């Protein structure tokens with residue numbers, strides 16, 4: 409049931425406001441691409457354009473290479489799911505899921521038989537006869553997903569579908585999406601402002617900011633090799649260390665950090681993830697940088713330790729954040745060492 413989806417130079421204006429600016433992006437068949445961005449960055453607008461609910465001001469939408477820009481929503485064969493389930497309150501669960509098939513002219517019995525299969529898939533087989541008002545929020549979202557899948561869409565378009573669920577239910581939905589990806593291999597565009605959700609569910613993340621795609625890359629790469637400080641921040645990266653690249657390494661108060669061979673020489677920002685930095689002790693063999701703890705912020709199983717590094721001659725002081733397990737016995741004012749554990753540095757030229 410899956411197809412590839414491409415946006416080609418999509419731009420959109422509402423009145424004089426430029427909401428999308430030259431978006432080019434391909435979602436390969438059976439993959440899941442997350443559109444990650446802050447509220448107002450244009451995510452829902454792009455999804456509505458994919459669904460055929462909105463005509464772009466410029467550009468084209470392609471499904472399996474075919475231009476569908478002029479095709480209306482009914483004929484796009486996309487399955488949609490939103491933050492709210494939008495079930496028909498007067499129809500039973502099974503008839504909500506059977507609705508599209510009924511509209512397409514199937515008999516009631518056939519439409520219901522097929523709907524029950526999709527309810528099984530979302531683990532709600534027992535709830536077929538209930539009314540939407542008799543479901544929990546998580547169950548309603550499962551019905552909405554079954555309804556979207558029952559249309560046998562070529563593309564599944566999900567607009568923040570889990571953001572109103574509590575954390576536990578959200579985790580259950582992530583498991584469900586995993587199992588549906590295994591079984592049906594749908595092509596998915598997931599809109600979210602939650603970078604953790606994007607990282608869990610998607611193969612690649614496209615970071616959207618003020619209507620532009622700043623970077624589109626596989627999940628691990630976009631975390632460790634952000635194209636810009638803006639992407640680093642949107643992905644929760646806390647560190648930007650100014651320095652100079654020469655002779656294969658970045659030189660800064662963090663020390664001499666080897667960088668990929670094709671890194672341009674000259675001034676550059678090193679962006680090590682807080683998870684990749686480690687605290688070192690005085691008797692540690694690793695060649696770490698030295699500094700002073702400025703903050704220790706526990707957050708349950710982890711803590712964030714901020715250390716102001718001692719600048720070398722001609723360098724400005726810089727503070728880095730290090731994520732550690734548990735709560736370290738450190739206080740502001742304590743001396744600390746910092747090292748980048750076994751990772752090649754990532755630098756964006758300044």
Ligand SMILES: Nc1ncnc2c1ncn2[C@@H]1O[C@H](COP(=O)(O)OP(=O)(O)O)[C@@H](O)[C@H]1O
Nearest residue numbers: 422423427445446447448449450451452453454
């Ligand atoms: N129907 C509309 N008319 C006018 N402006 C709109 C409309 N829909 C969205 N916008 C504006 O477009 C921008 C992007 O909105 P949206 O795509 O909903 O962002 P997101 O989903 O990333 O939060 C916002 O500034 C929003 O106010």
Ligand SMILES: [Mg+2]
Nearest residue numbers: 451452453567
């Ligand atoms: Mg939105």
